[in-house]
Amino acid sequence: MKKLFYWDKDTINHFRFQSSFDCKDKVISDATSFVENCCDIEPGETEEMLIEDLTNQVYTQEEDEENLSNCCGADPSHLNESLCGDCLEHADFN
Numbered sequence: 001m002k003k004l005f006y007w008d009k010d011t012i013n014h015f016r017f018q019s020s021f022d023c024k025d026k027v028i029s030d031a032t033s034f035v036e037n038c039c040d041i042e043p044g045e046t047e048e049m050l051i052e053d054l055t056n057q058v059y060t061q062e063e064d065e066e067n068l069s070n071c072c073g074a075d076p077s078h079l080n081e082s083l084c085g086d087c088l089e090h091a092d093f094n
């Protein structure tokens with residue numbers, strides 16, 4: 001069974017933000033440095049386990065807090081990630 005580690009919300013958000021403009025290799029590289037410098041490795045754990053788990057959590061969006069439109073909080077449309085379909089239809093882009 002796969003063990004899940006607890007990560008500080010700020011840590012996850014930091015790497016999620018980075019993943020929006022850096023390639024995955026760079027994010028993993030920085031996550032590796034973070035684990036090596038800032039994490040206590042418990043008996044039975046390896047740095048690789050922590051790095052893999054951190055990376056997984058960074059690239060797995062939690063549905064209850066992500067992907068909401070900025071307009072009314074409904075699911076965003078596929079055309080515009082900040083507006084839902086209804087609001088996009090009535091949006092004034094002039």
Ligand SMILES: [Zn+2]
Pocket residue numbers: 069071072073074083084085086087088
């Ligand atoms: Zn809306």
